[in-house]
Amino acid sequence: MFMRIITEKCDVDLRRIFGILFRAGKFGAPPQSLMVSNDNGRTVSLAMPEVTYTSRLALALKAMQNRAATTTLQYASEFAANTGRVDVLDNFNLDATFRRFAINEGMSTQDLTPQKQMMAERDARAKQAQQMQQLQAAELATKSAANLGKAPQGVQDAANEAVGAAA
Numbered sequence: 001m002f003m004r005i006i007t008e009k010c011d012v013d014l015r016r017i018f019g020i021l022f023r024a025g026k027f028g029a030p031p032q033s034l035m036v037s038n039d040n041g042r043t044v045s046l047a048m049p050e051v052t053y054t055s056r057l058a059l060a061l062k063a064m065q066n067r068a069a070t071t072t073l074q075y076a077s078e079f080a081a082n083t084g085r086v087d088v089l090d091n092f093n094l095d096a097t098f099r100r101f102a103i104n105e106g107m108s109t110q111d112l113t114p115q116k117q118m119m120a121e122r123d124a125r126a127k128q129a130q131q132m133q134q135l136q137a138a139e140l141a142t143k144s145a146a147n148l149g150k151a152p153q154g155v156q157d158a159a160n161e162a163v164g165a166a167a
Contacts, residue, residue: 062104
């Protein structure tokens, strides 16, 4: 109940108050790093601040959320390992879970890699892995071709016939 009051009432009120004070010029000019683009870059506005509660009750609720995430993911991992049903892990947005876990533990959001950057780094790693696989396949094909020349003449003739028939 406390969490619903916080998220549905207090968060909304605090954001509203912030917006009113910002439009009234009470904060001065915001740094460029706090500006976000809307409408595909046509307009720029201030990003709404993230409200963080640090009371003992709020911290206890965050700790409870982390325990729930830990217990659930531990169970899901064991279930997946014991049954071979790795697809059960698809139920979880693991990136969001880990980010929320870190924040609940007290990490600053500034310490987390921005999601766009994280996705770009993952894409780069995947492309690099794909290139490595292609290089390894090419190396294997080259070695196989070199070894074919060392094979007995009958094997070479059979391989040449198979390649000729496939073409």
